[in-house]
Amino acid sequence: MAPISEGTAVRAAARGAAKRRRQALVFGLFGALVFCALAPLVIILIYLLAGGLPAISWEFLTRGPSNMMRSGGIFPALVGTFLLVLGSSLVAVPLGVAGGLYLSEFARPGPFTRLIRLAVLNLAGVPSVVYGLFGLSLFVVFLKMGVSVLAGSLTLGVMVLPIIISATEEAARNVPASHRHASLALGATKWTTVRHVVLPGAMPGILTGAILAVSRVAGETAPIMFTAAAFFLPRLPTSPLDPVMALPYHLYVLSTEVARADPRLRTGTALVLVTLVLLSNLLAIVLRARMRARQGGGGV
Amino acid sequence: MAPRVVDSRPRPALRQGRRAEIVLAGLASLSLVVLGLIFLFLIKEAAPFFRVYPLGRFLGGTEWRPVSANVRFGLVPLLSGTLVVTAGAALIAIPLALGAALFVSEVAPRRLREFLKPCMELLAAIPSVVYGFFGLVVLSRWLQGAFGLHSGLTALNASILLAVMALPTMVTLSEDALRAVPDSYRNASLAIGASRLETILHVTLPAARSGVAAAIMLGLGRVIGETMTVLMVTGNAPQITLSLLDSVRTMTATIAAEMAECAWGTPHYHALFAVGLSLFLITFLINGLADTFLRRGAK
Numbered sequence: 288m289a290p291i292s293e294g295t296a297v298r299a300a301a302r303g304a305a306k307r308r309r310q311a312l313v314f315g316l317f318g319a320l321v322f323c324a325l326a327p328l329v330i331i332l333i334y335l336l337a338g339g340l341p342a343i344s345w346e347f348l349t350r351g352p353s354n355m356m357r358s359g360g361i362f363p364a365l366v367g368t369f370l371l372v373l374g375s376s377l378v379a380v381p382l383g384v385a386g387g388l389y390l391s392e393f394a395r396p397g398p399f400t401r402l403i404r405l406a407v408l409n410l411a412g413v414p415s416v417v418y419g420l421f422g423l424s425l426f427v428v429f430l431k432m433g434v435s436v437l438a439g440s441l442t443l444g445v446m447v448l449p450i451i452i453s454a455t456e457e458a459a460r461n462v463p464a465s466h467r468h469a470s471l472a473l474g475a476t477k478w479t480t481v482r483h484v485v486l487p488g489a490m491p492g493i494l495t496g497a498i499l500a501v502s503r504v505a506g507e508t509a510p511i512m513f514t515a516a517a518f519f520l521p522r523l524p525t526s527p528l529d530p531v532m533a534l535p536y537h538l539y540v541l542s543t544e545v546a547r548a549d550p551r552l553r554t555g556t557a558l559v560l561v562t563l564v565l566l567s568n569l570l571a572i573v574l575r576a577r578m579r580a581r582q583g584g585g586g587v
Numbered sequence: 588m589a590p591r592v593v594d595s596r597p598r599p600a601l602r603q604g605r606r607a608e609i610v611l612a613g614l615a616s617l618s619l620v621v622l623g624l625i626f627l628f629l630i631k632e633a634a635p636f637f638r639v640y641p642l643g644r645f646l647g648g649t650e651w652r653p654v655s656a657n658v659r660f661g662l663v664p665l666l667s668g669t670l671v672v673t674a675g676a677a678l679i680a681i682p683l684a685l686g687a688a689l690f691v692s693e694v695a696p697r698r699l700r701e702f703l704k705p706c707m708e709l710l711a712a713i714p715s716v717v718y719g720f721f722g723l724v725v726l727s728r729w730l731q732g733a734f735g736l737h738s739g740l741t742a743l744n745a746s747i748l749l750a751v752m753a754l755p756t757m758v759t760l761s762e763d764a765l766r767a768v769p770d771s772y773r774n775a776s777l778a779i780g781a782s783r784l785e786t787i788l789h790v791t792l793p794a795a796r797s798g799v800a801a802a803i804m805l806g807l808g809r810v811i812g813e814t815m816t817v818l819m820v821t822g823n824a825p826q827i828t829l830s831l832l833d834s835v836r837t838m839t840a841t842i843a844a845e846m847a848e849c850a851w852g853t854p855h856y857h858a859l860f861a862v863g864l865s866l867f868l869i870t871f872l873i874n875g876l877a878d879t880f881l882r883r884g885a886k
Binding site: 310313314323328385394399410416421428442450477506542560569572 | 615632686693695705708710758812813819847
């Protein structure tokens with residue numbers, strides 16, 4: 288092999304420097320793209336805070352809309368969203384936890400398990416407006432529930448079921464096998480082990496999933512448009528078969544259908560909705576980070 | 588004599604365990620039941636429409652005029668609306684998502700990554716109606732000024748917002764796929780003298796390509812199914828166009844806008860279920876495709 292001449296070495300070094308410059312440029316571009324992707328979050332938050340904060344007051348949060356929804360507050364919509372969140376959690380959490388525990392603890396590889404997994408995957412991909420159609424045809428019309436909290440809760444509950452199932456399964460899988468073995472060695476049955484060892488161990492993960500589901504329910508509009516939401520209601524619902532106002536639907540109505548609405552009212556409504564949703568997501572993120580830190584520490 | 592294995596656990600406990608498994612299996616199979624019910628009820632409600640309106644005229648019809656003397660239920664304008672908005676969103680989101688995922692997974696230091704990932708989740712958490720509100724009130728005005736448009740309520744407005752909404756899914760899942768590439772690949776490439784950039788472009792990205800493809804498909808699945816944003820910002824004119832600067836009407840927006848107004852049991856009502864059924868089948872197909880990509884990647 289010929290010895291490397293000085294000129295070659297210099298040229299190689301120059302090529303190396305050019306390469307490094309190009310690399311720095313491309314990495315910088317990648318970084319810029321991340322901040323482009325996150326910029327909308329910041330822009331929207333600033334816009335909502337600037338326009339919405341002046342609207343927020345005790346009256347805004349505790350009064351109903353007045354003057355054909357051109358003034359007043361959002362209290363009935365807040366209550367409605369709370370009821371839908373509660374109702375859908377009652378549907379989705381027990382069913383989702385059961386499904387997740389089955390998949391993680393009992394399911395044997397085979398066509399049955401594969402089918403269930405496929406169903407969970409596909410349920411997660413069904414568009415929300417299709418859930419709305421489903422809720423309308425099954426709960427509202429076929430089961431004669433009418434446009435109601437009950438029908439809306441069932442629809443939303445079914446929609447977030449895959450979230451809870453996946454969260455539960457993952458959380459249960461992360462419970463160390465040694466805990467199960469310890470319990471079984473003490474003579475506990477499989478069910479006792481699942482109930483008293485796996486379930487408590489998976490609880491933080493399940494809770495995280497449940498919070499994410501709640502935040503999704505609180506923000507969804509399309510599934511409740513035909514199943515639960517009312518344009519305007521002067522009073523709060525008194526039975527599960529009453530329709531409700533809901534925060535996201537209220538924002539939609541204020542934005543598109545109310546002529547000459549006070550713009551602060553809309554922005555204020557959007558701000559309250561985003562605050563609720565982002566706070567619950569932050570809670571879920573913090574919970575998960577603490578859980579991971581604990582597991583990473585090799586502790587219980 | 589062979590030793591007899593005696594199960595000394597009390598019988599009720601054993602039976603209880605078996606019963607628990609059966610109950611849990613039953614509850615788990617509910618997701619299968621629900622998926623079946625969705626399909627069944629969409630078909631049940633769409634069927635009366637196809638009895639009065641031929642399938643060919645629905646799939647090939649170029650006009651959507653549900654309330655006129657001479658009603659037309661043609662899917663083509665709605666399909667083209669969905670297509671234009673989705674294509675626009677894909678054009679914006681895919682390069683952004685690729686760059687962002689590569690940065691988060693391959694370039695960013697650990698600390699920055701731990702900060703960026705939750706930010707992506709927060710971006711995903713903003714409700715679609717809030718994006719719609721923002722598009723209606725702010726973005727439409729910007730676009731109107733920037734392109735000298737009559738109205739800012741166009742396919743482009745929706746494409747931009749939907750790209751933002753699809754980004755978290757695309758970035759997070761692509762990043763997972765990139766991080767699943769074994770370090771030995773990267774080290775081998777670096778050891779033979781490739782730069783970090785060359786390693787990323789010629790080794791890491793190709794190795795993760797099926798996962799990245801699945802991430803893009805799932806992000807686009809979200810775009811196609813998105814309802815409130817497109818309903819609020821596209822202007823909702825059911826016309827066949829390929830221009831991002833025109834007003835369009837998507838399949839989802841049509842269902843959401845018209846279901847509230849049409850009477851139960853009319854052909855219009857059933858036609859909307861036919862649109863919903865088409866939408867369900869399209870997303871089913873996309874999810875299946877994404878799943879195939881993921882499976883290929885897992886091999």
